[in-house]
Amino acid sequence: MxxxxxxxxxxxxxxxxxxxxxxxxxxxxxxxxxxxxxxxxxxxxxxxxxxxxxxxxxxxxxxxxxxxxxxxxxxxxxxxxxxxxxxxxxxxxxxAANTFESVAREYIENKMVGEGRAEATLLKARWFLDLLKPAIGHMPISDVDPQMMLAPLKKLEARGNRETAKKCRSFASRVFRYGAATGRCTTDPTAILKGALLTPQARHYAAILEPEKLGELLRAIDAFECYPITKLALKVAPHIFVRPGEMRHGEWQEIDFEKAIWTIPAGKMKARRTHAVPLSRQVLELLTELKAITGGQGYIFPAFHTRLRPMSENTINSSFRRMGYSKDDMTAHGFRSTASTLLNESGLWHPDAIERALAHGDSNAIRGTYNRGQYWDERVKMAQWWSDYLDDLRAGKAAN
The missing domain is CATH 3.30.160.390 (Integrase, DNA-binding domain)
Known part of the structure; x- marks a missing residue:
């Protein structure tokens, strides 16, 4: 019933x-x-x-x-x-265990960390993930389709962040390919989105390219009152041609004072190749002064509150602002453009030696290795000439 x-x-x-x-x-x-x-x-x-x-x-x-x-x-x-x-x-x-976020974190923490990627690269990857999380982070990675992927990228683009949108798409593509290789998804939905995004506008780092103005900046650095490690970072930066992130993440164990060489591991370089930097007499003196402050262990330029982390990426640029230089006047990255321009204008150095000093990669690995050896002696002389030239500008001597 x-x-x-x-x-x-x-x-x-x-x-x-x-x-x-x-x-x-x-x-x-x-x-x-x-x-x-x-x-x-x-x-x-x-x-x-x-x-x-x-x-x-x-x-x-x-x-x-x-x-x-x-x-x-x-x-x-x-x-x-x-x-x-x-x-x-x-x-x-x-x-649920194979969401885009979980696979992306596995890709970062297992693959990228395991490959020895630079800390700055890892931080950017985590930042890209944070930007994508609200839209697709909770979704099973196999369920994300091109339209779902495009939505957060278009939001970034609408805010004027075209370059960020492009890099987020590239990061997501690497996550999807990793997911496919590990059996969590079968396709990369970002593959067809390249044509859907606006082309990023060319980015140029502000730099001082006139010798007289460079001399003024060097004198402003001398007169600037700040934390001692920051002051020494500002003094060292114009002499070397490394990228700001490579400089900040430098460690004392990479410096050979006797040979006057700073060897930056491949994991910290943009081109993923070990880069040797010849150190002038002036740079060695500044590093010796800095070593007495930091103890010569860990990061060369440690953070203000802890020696376990490198100096903030905003420290040098913030110092420029406090000195009266706007973001359109000068940036930490701009020292590379300054050196490249003035070294080339001097006519004293082979263009390939300057490019090698700037660690601009060569698509031909064999040629790149050959050039590194071929121009090393010239780079050593160029590093010392550049430091002497900066001293002359600081002293107000007329530039040739």
Whole structure:
């Protein structure tokens, strides 16, 4: 005999759970705590099985019967609903563990860290992930399609961050390729988005290119009052041609005072190649002064509050602002343009030697290795000439 709604409401909990049958395998189980759960009893291969259909009154009598009828049709076709439900739960659990965010973090922490990528590169990768997380971070990586991927990139683009949008797309592409290689997805939905993004505008770092103005800047650095390590960083930066991030992440163990060489590991270089920097007499004197302050362990230019982290990427630029130089006047990265321009204008040095000093990569690895050896002696002389030239400008001597 089938149940009625009034009967269901009237069922009271007992000392133990008990059942009340409806029809065609559907029944209601009443528990001592008062809860009432719908279940369906069915047979697969002669074996009795049961599956829960939800709790009353959230699942009404009519809804429970409809669910029962749908399940019985699937059972008649040879399906085991309980087994299907277990498989679906397992799949959902796996998908939840394979979200874009989880795969991206695995890519960063396992692959990128394992490959020895520079800390600055890791920080940028984590930043790109933070930008993408609100839109696709929670989604199973296999479910992300091109339109879903395009939405956060277009938001960045709308804010004027074209370069960031481009780099986020590139980062996401690497994550999807890693996901495909490890069996978490099958395609890279960013592959067809290249043409959908606006081309980033060329970025030029502000730099002082006139010798007289460079001399003024060097004198301003001498007169600038700040934290001693910051002051020495400002003094060293014009003499060497490394990128600001490479300078900030430099460690004392990379400096050979006897040979006057700073060897930067490949993991810290943009071109992923070890880069040797010849050090002039002036730079060695500044580093010796700095070593007496820091103790010569860990980072050459440590952060203000802890020696376990490098100097902030904003320290030198912030110092320029305090000295009265705007972001359109000079930047930390601008010292590279300054050196490149004035060294080339001097006519004293081979252009390839200058390029090698700036660690601009050569697409031909064999040629790059050959050039590094070929121009080393010239680079050593050029480094000393450049430091002497800066001293002359600082002293107000006329530039030739």
């Amino acid at each position: 089938s149940l009625t709604a009034s009967q269901i409401r009237a069922f009271s909990p007992g000392a133990t759970a008990y059942k009340r049958a409806d029809e065609r395998g559907l029944y209601l189980e009443i528990f001592p705590n008062g809860s009432k759960l719908w279940r369906l009893k069915y047979y697969v291969g002669g074996i009795e099985k049961r599956i829960a259909l939800g709790a009353w009154p959230e699942v009404s009598l009519q809804a429970a019967r409809l669910e029962r009828d749908e399940l019985r049709l699937r059972i008649a076709k040879g399906e085991d609903p309980a087994l299907t439900r277990k498989k679906n739960k397992a799949t959902a659990k796996i998908s």
